[in-house]
Amino acid sequence: MENIAPALLDWFYKNRRILPFRTDPSPYHVWLSEIMLQQTRVAAALPYYERFLRELPDIPALAACDPEKLHKLWEGLGYYSRVRNLQKAARIVCEQYGGDLPADYDALLALPGIGEYTAGAIASISFGLAVPAVDGNVLRVFARLYNDDGFITDPAVKRLFTARVMDHQPPDAPGDYNQALMELGALVCLPGGEPLCGQCPLADLCAGRKAGRARDLPRKAVPKARKQTEVTVILAESPEGWLLQQRPPKGLLAGLWQPLTFEDTLLEGPGAVRDALEELGLDTGDQPRPLPGAKHIFSHIEWHLHLWRVQLPAQPAPAGCVWASCQALREEYTLPGAFKACKKEMGL
DNA sequence: TGTCCACGTCT
DNA sequence: AAGACGTGGAC
Numbered sequence: 001m002e003n004i005a006p007a008l009l010d011w012f013y014k015n016r017r018i019l020p021f022r023t024d025p026s027p028y029h030v031w032l033s034e035i036m037l038q039q040t041r042v043a044a045a046l047p048y049y050e051r052f053l054r055e056l057p058d059i060p061a062l063a064a065c066d067p068e069k070l071h072k073l074w075e076g077l078g079y080y081s082r083v084r085n086l087q088k089a090a091r092i093v094c095e096q097y098g099g100d101l102p103a104d105y106d107a108l109l110a111l112p113g114i115g116e117y118t119a120g121a122i123a124s125i126s127f128g129l130a131v132p133a134v135d136g137n138v139l140r141v142f143a144r145l146y147n148d149d150g151f152i153t154d155p156a157v158k159r160l161f162t163a164r165v166m167d168h169q170p171p172d173a174p175g176d177y178n179q180a181l182m183e184l185g186a187l188v189c190l191p192g193g194e195p196l197c198g199q200c201p202l203a204d205l206c207a208g209r210k211a212g213r214a215r216d217l218p219r220k221a222v223p224k225a226r227k228q229t230e231v232t233v234i235l236a237e238s239p240e241g242w243l244l245q246q247r248p249p250k251g252l253l254a255g256l257w258q259p260l261t262f263e264d265t266l267l268e269g270p271g272a273v274r275d276a277l278e279e280l281g282l283d284t285g286d287q288p289r290p291l292p293g294a295k296h297i298f299s300h301i302e303w304h305l306h307l308w309r310v311q312l313p314a315q316p317a318p319a320g321c322v323w324a325s326c327q328a329l330r331e332e333y334t335l336p337g338a339f340k341a342c343k344k345e346m347g348l
Numbered sequence: 349t350g351t352c353c354a355c356g357t358c359t
Numbered sequence: 360a361a362g363a364c365g366t367g368g369a370c
Contacts, residue, residue: 034356038354039355039356039365039366040354040366040367041353041366041368044366044368076365076367078365078366078367079356079357079365080365081357081358081363081364082356082364085357085358112357112358113356113357114357115356116355116356116357117356117357118356118357134355135354135355136353136354136355152355153355158355191353191354192351192370223351223352224361252363252365253364253365297365298363298364298366299363299364299365300363301364336365336366337365338365338366
């Protein structure tokens with residue numbers, strides 16, 4: 001196939017979006033933006049990006065940040081391990097590389113939270129190294145360009161596509177080329193529905209378009225059904241504030257805070273709720289009152305939330321729990337989006 | 349309402 | 360190799 005880079009780069013220089021991490025593509029800026037943009041849309045990530053850099057303008061500041069504050073800066077973005085790995089990596093960078101990211105693909109790849117895609121993005125965009133940066137956009141563009149039926153969820157298919165990406169990469173502009181492919185996927189070679197082939201600089205070269213199959217590509221495996229889970233949440237209030245507990249350090253929503261939550265558990269009726277409170281050694285007060293249910297969908301689990309509200313007398317918080325005022329809840333404790341309905345009920 | 353985006357990284 | 364890991368917005 002004819003080399004796509006000339007037409008692609010020409011299009012990119014005329015049509016690319018002005019984004020903050022492009023205005024100053026320092027290694028730290030590109031790193032942070034790429035981590036934030038994993039599984040997250042540009043529009044959703046931008047306000048987080050600006051605030052994060054205001055609070056933590058460089059890698060040493062990130063390394064030194066209080067982990068609880070770090071969670072707070074990420075609250076609402078999801079995949080919280082991303083920000084924990086970001087800090088782990090920042091500390092390694094400070095200890096091993098004097099606070100600057102290494103200009104080396106393999107060294108980047110070895111850092112926590114940096115996989116093939118992110119290592120390639122930083123190496124090519126910030127350091128000008130001739131390596132690939134293949135994300136979902138690029139896989140879609142190449143599935144169509146080559147009219148390739150392979151499942152892009154298959155690692156072997158990804159390797160083949162990556163080799164093709166490198167076949168077209170100009171040695172003097174690897175970063176622009178990688179970004180141009182992603183930008184084309186984001187603005188023109190759109191997922192689902194109808195790609196905007198009329199605006200595509202590669203339309204004449206595109207085998208998928210020629211075959212009338214662009215909209216059917218890429219192919220991917222059928223996703224597994226989500227596990228359905230019943231979850232009971234008790235919003236317990238005392239004169240000291242709301243009762244919060246911290247989640248375990250591993251697994252789903254690790255280390256984040258929540259109201260009293262019983263996963264895989266359906267407490268039926270106020271009697272069962274009161275028993276659960278007494279089980280924790282709490283002095284129960286008024287009769288627990290049921291609230292409207294709620295649903296939260298994770299990528300792999302569906303929570304059916306059963307909410308209760310109860311007023312308790314002033315007393316010490318059980319082990320692993322705290323009483324938190326609304327202000328403390330806003331400023332210090334990170335509650336994941338799964339508890340959106342609870343936050344509303346608690347006046348947050 | 350349900351599906352897709354959303355391969356990204358770690359285990 | 361395959362499952363774990365969040366969220367919100369478009370359609």
